[in-house]
Amino acid sequence: MTFKLATTAMVLLATAQIAQADKIKFEYWYGLTGDLGAVVAETCNRFNAAQADYEAVCVGQDGYEKAVQNTIAAFRAGKHPTLLQSFDAGTADLMLSGEFYPVTQLMADTGVTVDWADYFPGIANYYSSSKGEFFSMPWNSSTPVYYFNKDMFAKAGITEAPLTWEGMEAALVKVKESGAACGLAYAPSSWIDMEQFSMAHNVPVASNNNGYDGLDTELLYNTTLHVKHMENIKRWIDGGFATIRTQAAGKTARDSFVEGECAVFFSSIADHNTVHKLKPAFAWDVQMIPTYEGVERHNTVVGGASLWVLSGKTPEEYKAAATYLAFLATKEEQQFLLENTGYIPVTKSTYDALLAEGFYAKEPFINRDLAMKSLTFTEPGPLTRGIRLGGMIQVRSEWTSEVEAALAGQKPMKEALDTAVSRGNEILARFAQTYAGKSFP
């Protein structure tokens, strides 16, 4: 019985395919899940409905990491998709393998027009080669900010959200004095505390201009302001101004914030939408991540994911993929993404048009463009273009494990960071050995 049912379904499907046989199909594997995954699927539906020549077949791969891994498996068997949505930490290998079609090249070859100069330099630099050619197409982009509880701040007598760490410390002291149990909900995050912190302070994460100039790179974050910052965080936790809030500790920082327990938490701007959806019972807002006094503030860099075009496909498929990518870059589609998620616009013209329309003047979008301000605070320099390291996920997890140990009082913070750096350097050396003789394009 069940078998019969399945057969019928297959017959139906077969007929459906015949009807669309004249459309050129291409596959797109994406990592986003849950409500964000639904948004990706919807962009495909919109694309398929908007034109008659191409059909995007979009397959959710349940997380960025699995999307990359599954694509590699498929690639090695020659059954890979044309498009892959990948996060930054997973792409160093892809860059060095050369098994991708740089999107600038793709657009030129397929005759699809994209105004590359329209992209924010902070985003463009991050996703392009030393020659200024875009490797991959920026799409869902974000940058970190901090979220604060306006009511708790008001009660503590804080009128303005601090932009310096000194100010943040003073604010956390006041919040504690006002009787609140939890000031900063802290979750160790290499992305925010180490990488973006180093960008905003214009200090290096690693040698070779953060890895851009060669593979023989060594980590440097144990020699910069980052050490003092982590020691401060440890001091705040010990003093009761900050509390560790992770899933393992019982509640994530975001949940602790949304429930009105903690006054501040740091996260990606993409959470702006989520916090709105969780409907906190108090007034709240966001602010750019603080910097230390006496240090000139620099730009932060983009996070999130971009879309990669893989090698080994037919010109028709490339044309279809190029059309889809250009479709995603239109103002309408960027706006669709912005309205349904917490991500930010990637092109200047879209941002300007949205500003002019008053998009950011009404809830739930008010102040979401503080992320733009953070991202474009200065022109990106050699140390604030981004980070290009192999084995990035392992490098991050070494940092996290060691910082956790230091925060739990197992070892001094400086010793922890030194260990993380020396272990991270082994990973980088191994990566360089794997790709001996190659360099980032």
Added chain:
Amino acid sequence: MRRAYFKFSWIVAALLAPQLLIIFVFFYWPSAQALYWAFTLEQPWGGGNTWVGFDNFKKVLSDPYYWGSVRVSVIYALATTVLAMTMALTLAVFVDRQLAGYRAYRVAIIWPYAVAAPAVGLAFQFVFNPGAGIFSYINSVAPGWWDLSKYPWQAVTAIVIAGAWKQVAYSFIFFLAALQSIPRSLTEAAAMDGARPLRRMIDLQLPLLTPTFFFLLVINITDSFTDSFGIVDTLTGGGPFRATDLMVYKIYTDGFRSLDYSGAAAQSIILMLLVMALTFVQFRYVERRVHYT
């Protein structure tokens, strides 16, 4: 193994061929490739590799954190196995008494096995969560006592309990099947001889369970070494500070997440050798005590 009865003939070949063919194609062929990477530095996107001999092994084995991972994996495997099998055996023996409602018990005890993996992690977060879960009630008596992000032993306890919970159903169902196939006449005869029910369980049923017991011991230990990353990933993520970084979880994060195929392959070989050694010990020393007929 026991004395065989039938002589070799084409029938044997025909009976074995399908299984061997399938494991050759879907296990040995791909595994051999994956294991070959252990001796190279493999580029994940297939751009080739460099032969490095035993370097990957040297690197892994000289890492003090790796030995911590081996240690916690052994602890985890033994603890989950003992916990799950004790509980499963106890429950099976008592369900087998077939008192009123035993059918309901039976279904309920097998139930955990039907819960899909992504949901298991969450369900246990509700249990162990120091701020909001069932265990938070301990913290309302002794504030700060239960904190998975601070105390390694608590994190290990949490994954052991969750791991055992998932395994109980598996062991229970096979214990029960084995108990049910003990002929009634045997227990009845013992009852006639005046043996009390508890005595009958110990003297009569348990020896007859040894083949199943041995099967479950081997499978449980193997499984807890090779099939534990779902629980670790959702409950502790390997933390706090690597306390629950089980070998298989490390393989998964190094290879699957970080694309270090060669390092992961070397670790896989070490894991395989360890599990094989343990299995060999069990076949050599435990199986001797198994009553087959």
Added chain:
Amino acid sequence: MIERTPLLNILTHVILIFGLVIILVPIWLAFVAATHTLQAVNAAPVELWPGDQLWLNLKEAWVLSDFGQKFVNTLIVAIGVVVGKITLACITAFALVFFNFRGRMLIFWMIFITLMLPLEVRIVPTYAVAANALSPFQTIMDATGISWLINAISGIEVSLEWNLLNSYTGLILPLVATATGTFLYRQFFLTIPDELVEAARMDGAGPLRFLWDVLIPLSKTNIAALATIMFVYAWNQYLWPLLVVTDRAAYGMVVVQLSDLVPDQQTTGGGTPTWHLAMAATLVVMLPPIAIVILMQRWFVRGLINTDK
């Protein structure tokens, strides 16, 4: 047989109820989470009593996941795995236990080792095999020069291809290729008393007849246990179907769909933690395995044949 053992009976119930509570607490919490709104589920402390959103959550989860066809697919795969695994395990163990031939220990261990390297670790090369199940043979023939020989003699270019991606076969076969069942059957066959085999031989029964007429009827409860376990195992498969099925509409499986509802905690920022929907979907996905457990109950009957010496 009726015995009066009131004390033991009470003890039995106490132990069973205690075990039941431990086992059901996490499931209860999952159920409770499925009955609340997004805000309530994410609030602390954890809700212990059901709310009134169950129906709404179930509906939303069902609509989001488009489960209908996926239930049919998963059922086909699960049944395929159960039948394949039981058949293979039974005949392999039979050959290994009841036949005398050189290398049977070797073959037993060869099969056994498949338990020791999980699919996750070897997924990349396994995918390559699924993309062309005949590729190992092609490689061997190329390497040994057989392809060249065939080409030279007949002029036929040997190019074997059998693509298993997006097919039920591709979902089923790799899941069948493990040793659990074979090991279980070995354990069971080893308990068969010598007399039974002798008796069968006296009656002039050949090996296959012995297998069919004596062993299989005897292993009924084992089959039931193995079938239950394998059904649930196949039903809950996640990583393999996620990879080999890109045509989700035609071959998608339920747990892949379910985990799509589970928020990914690795993603930096974003992603609403819709645990209430994930848990509602869990309840739906759990139903067929539970039904199988209940159905298989009838097979759990006390053995009737006296194997006592």
